[in-house]
Amino acid sequence: AQWPITARALTKVTLCSFPKTIIERMMEETPALRRVLLKHALKQLDEARYWMAALGRKTASEKVASFLLKTARNIGPGNHSANSMSFDLPVKRADIADFLGLTIGTASRELSKLRTDGVIRIANRRHISLESVARLEERCGD
Incomplete structure (x- = not known):
């Protein structure tokens, strides 16, 4: 299922978008890319966890x-x-x-x-x- 996603930039950004199939193929062909993307995703999860805890207890x-x-x-x-x-x-x-x-x-x-x-x-x-x-x-x- 596809989920509609919207975003609003708060600062100047440059955006580059790739179809999911191309990213998946690139990750299969380039293990280093897979590691970088995984590391980035885990960092984003840590950030989300931080804010959930912060907003609830600070x-x-x-x-x-x-x-x-x-x-x-x-x-x-x-x-x-x-x-x-x-x-x-x-x-x-x-x-x-x-x-x-x-x-x-x-x-x-x-x-x-x-x-x-x-x-x-x-x-x-x-x-x-x-x-x-x-x-x-x-x-x-x-």
């Missing part, structure tokens, strides 16, 4: 901190040093709140707390700077 503060840290590591990997990172949020606060199972007011308050505590700097409502990745990691509750 406090609002921990959820927002975890979201910012994951976003920074995924969006801005080339735009940081060992201790600091800078990135643009790819979504609005309402979308962040929806993703984390929070109200927009709660998500905004938690972002403000992180800013007030000097963990993050917020410019133009979307640009986030982390002066200390370690301080944000402490707020994640992991």
